[in-house]
Amino acid sequence: MASKRSVPFPQPARPLTQRIAPFPDLLLEEQRSEDIHRNAERVCRTAEHVSAATLVQPLFVPMTAKEMCALGWDELDVLLINGDAYVDHPSFGVVLLARWLIHHGFRTGIVAQPRWNTTEDLLTMGRPRLFAGVSAGALDSMLAHYTAFRKKRHDDAYTPGGKAGARPNRACLVYTNLAKQAFPDLPIVLGGIEASLRRVSHYDFWTDALRHPILMDAKADLLIWGMGERAIVACAQRLERGEDVRGIPGTAYDQGLPASPPAVLAAQPYVTLPSHEAILQDATALLHLTQELEQQVHRRDAWAFQPVGKRAVVLARPAAPLCTEEMDTLYGLPFTRKAHPRYTHPIPAEEMLRASITSHRGCGGGCSFCSLALHQGRRISSRSAQSILAEARRLGLQRMQQGKGPIAISDVGGPTANMWQGHCALEQRTATSADDTAVTAKSACHRSSCCFPSICKSFITPQNKHVALLRDMASLQEVKQVRVASGVRADLALRDTMALAAYTGEFTGGQLKVAPEHCAPAVLQLMRKPPLEVFESFLEAFTRQSRRSGREQYVVPYLMSAFPGCTDEDMYTLAHWLRQRHWNPRQTQCFIPTPGTIATAMFYCERDEAGNPIYVARTDAQRLRQHHILMQTEATPATPQKRRRGHAGEGKNHAR
Numbered sequence: 001m002a003s004k005r006s007v008p009f010p011q012p013a014r015p016l017t018q019r020i021a022p023f024p025d026l027l028l029e030e031q032r033s034e035d036i037h038r039n040a041e042r043v044c045r046t047a048e049h050v051s052a053a054t055l056v057q058p059l060f061v062p063m064t065a066k067e068m069c070a071l072g073w074d075e076l077d078v079l080l081i082n083g084d085a086y087v088d089h090p091s092f093g094v095v096l097l098a099r100w101l102i103h104h105g106f107r108t109g110i111v112a113q114p115r116w117n118t119t120e121d122l123l124t125m126g127r128p129r130l131f132a133g134v135s136a137g138a139l140d141s142m143l144a145h146y147t148a149f150r151k152k153r154h155d156d157a158y159t160p161g162g163k164a165g166a167r168p169n170r171a172c173l174v175y176t177n178l179a180k181q182a183f184p185d186l187p188i189v190l191g192g193i194e195a196s197l198r199r200v201s202h203y204d205f206w207t208d209a210l211r212h213p214i215l216m217d218a219k220a221d222l223l224i225w226g227m228g229e230r231a232i233v234a235c236a237q238r239l240e241r242g243e244d245v246r247g248i249p250g251t252a253y254d255q256g257l258p259a260s261p262p263a264v265l266a267a268q269p270y271v272t273l274p275s276h277e278a279i280l281q282d283a284t285a286l287l288h289l290t291q292e293l294e295q296q297v298h299r300r301d302a303w304a305f306q307p308v309g310k311r312a313v314v315l316a317r318p319a320a321p322l323c324t325e326e327m328d329t330l331y332g333l334p335f336t337r338k339a340h341p342r343y344t345h346p347i348p349a350e351e352m353l354r355a356s357i358t359s360h361r362g363c364g365g366g367c368s369f370c371s372l373a374l375h376q377g378r379r380i381s382s383r384s385a386q387s388i389l390a391e392a393r394r395l396g397l398q399r400m401q402q403g404k405g406p407i408a409i410s411d412v413g414g415p416t417a418n419m420w421q422g423h424c425a426l427e428q429r430t431a432t433s434a435d436d437t438a439v440t441a442k443s444a445c446h447r448s449s450c451c452f453p454s455i456c457k458s459f460i461t462p463q464n465k466h467v468a469l470l471r472d473m474a475s476l477q478e479v480k481q482v483r484v485a486s487g488v489r490a491d492l493a494l495r496d497t498m499a500l501a502a503y504t505g506e507f508t509g510g511q512l513k514v515a516p517e518h519c520a521p522a523v524l525q526l527m528r529k530p531p532l533e534v535f536e537s538f539l540e541a542f543t544r545q546s547r548r549s550g551r552e553q554y555v556v557p558y559l560m561s562a563f564p565g566c567t568d569e570d571m572y573t574l575a576h577w578l579r580q581r582h583w584n585p586r587q588t589q590c591f592i593p594t595p596g597t598i599a600t601a602m603f604y605c606e607r608d609e610a611g612n613p614i615y616v617a618r619t620d621a622q623r624l625r626q627h628h629i630l631m632q633t634e635a636t637p638a639t640p641q642k643r644r645r646g647h648a649g650e651g652k653n654h655a656r
């Protein structure tokens with residue numbers, strides 16, 4: 001695609017007109033950090049972003065030619081192909097992007113879960129004018145299809161009737177090939193979590209092999225990684241103008257030959273990642289690659305480059321996170337929150353998410369097993385309180401108009417509930433270049449987590465404001481009750497006793513999810529989790545507050561077995577710890593080495609982050625044994641305490 005365009009690539013880099021101040025002294029006053037935060041919000045809109053006539057948002061994004069014609073559209077500008085069924089809810093990335101594109105004036109349609117033995121489904125609405133986007137869905141398709149012990153799953157929460165089998169394994173590859181067949185010469189853009197986490201060489205647990213960057217196998221023209229709102233709109237705008245799409249922040253491309261840095265990098269800061277072959281020779285290089293990539297996402301200004309044989313993939317610098325104003329606009333789009341009317345069977349994910357509200361994205365935690373570090377990143381984009389309250393009111397009103405009572409909001413959250421409006425006191429988000437394009441300034445921070453090994457003094461999390469928001473929401477006449485079901489980070493909660501009392505006494509629906517993950521110090525260290533004492537202090541405070549407010553409620557601790565570095569001995573320690581508390585370990589999941597995480601790289605090379613050898617339960621038998629060590633605690637006598645409920649231990653630890 002790009003090579004056929006006449007506009008030269010790369011464009012010369014322009015100097016920043018606004019220089020970023022040197023790394024300042026530590027600022028402890030929250031007020032001052034908020035001023036910085038607010039200023040940053042003001043300048044974070046890009047020239048490419050502010051554009052285009054807005055189309056009227058349809059009730060549902062069209063899925064058929066008939067629906068498209070009913071909107072007065074004679075063709076699509078963009079077609080999005082998705083591995084999940086279409087539920088018009090902002091928790092589904094493809095749906096969010098479809099409505100965002102429409103908001104920016106691009107007629108967009110969705111083909112959900114197409115048959116992959118024919119191109120017929122893709123051709124339903126004809127050839128799109130600009131490009132086709134491909135996503136495997138909300139989960140990596142292999143993770144969606146197989147358990148931690150590589151057994152086939154029979155359920156799929158993102159499919160009508162909850163049945164597995166509506167999408168292929170390695171959906172990105174299959175759908176891309178299908179799109180190439182259906183629309184020869186049309187640009188194909190990959191995105192979503194599967195593509196994002198496989199953007200460079202990665203370990204694939206399901207074949208126990210190192211795989212090439214997905215662009216080398218999928219033959220797509222561009223890959224959007226991370227949260228894609230800015231990149232997908234920029235891509236549509238550039239194609240509209242007949243311009244080259246390579247180099248858009250938050251994207252990657254296969255540069256083909258040669259395996260040396262392209263000319264564009266002469267004017268840009270960039271990191272050279274270990275080559276695919278270097279990783280094949282020395283597994284530790286995968287750990288270096290993942291650490292470098294994590295830093296590339298965080299530092300904001302750098303490109304990345306990875307040689308693969310005689311070719312190379314090039315990653316442009318990360319896209320800037322959305323500011324509050326943009327988040328408000330995005331989540332304020334008229335999502336019906338229902339499955340498309342074509343479906344005759346309920347979609348489990350729709351049921352689960354119906355009464356939930358997203359308040360923010362991104363997580364400063366940086367846990368080593370979590371894919372968020374490389375996908376959403378550590379910077380947090382939050383919606384305003386007004387926008388969240390308006391959504392709660394809207395949801396309540398809809399319910400009341402159906403003759404039902406006020407709504408019970410099942411969750412207000414993001415990856416970590418108590419990080420709403422969390423930010424770094426030392427950061428200015430963006431500078432502005434000569435052409436008024438927002439350019440992210442390099443972060444001077446080299447930490448891999450804002451919370452580990454201890455909470456950074458510059459990490460501001462105004463939990464008092466979060467609690468005020470929850471109380472305002474609960475006081476709306478359209479709202480019956482408000483719950484926080486997303487995980488609460490214990491070490492942050494302990495920083496604010498008033499907030500902890502409120503979470504415990506007012507917004508916990510009987511159970512509060514917390515993720516200590518383990519109790520063995522060495523394992524917690526490898527996970528980048530706080531020491532066990534932090535969880536125990538939290539537990540004590542939670543129990544005290546629950547008693548004080550007269551509520552019988554429980555902490556649901558998430559735990560993990562077979563983590564790299566975790567020995568059988570460590571699992572016995574964990575089992576003993578659980579037994580002492582009369583806890584049933586049914587919330588334990590076996591670690592799954594999903595592509596792209598630091599923990600997966602440790603699993604692959606059997607070394608810790610400093611390069612020291614560690615034990616890894618590698619085979620299915622070793623992993624099962626660790627899992628069973630915990631399960632044996634079920635044999636302990638029942639206790640007066642209520643047993644915790646939850647799914648069995650073969651969870652999908654993709655976003656934890």
Ligand code: SF4
Nearest residue numbers: 424445450456458459
């Ligand atoms: S660890 Fe987080 S809060 Fe601290 S300086 Fe770095 S980015 Fe800022």
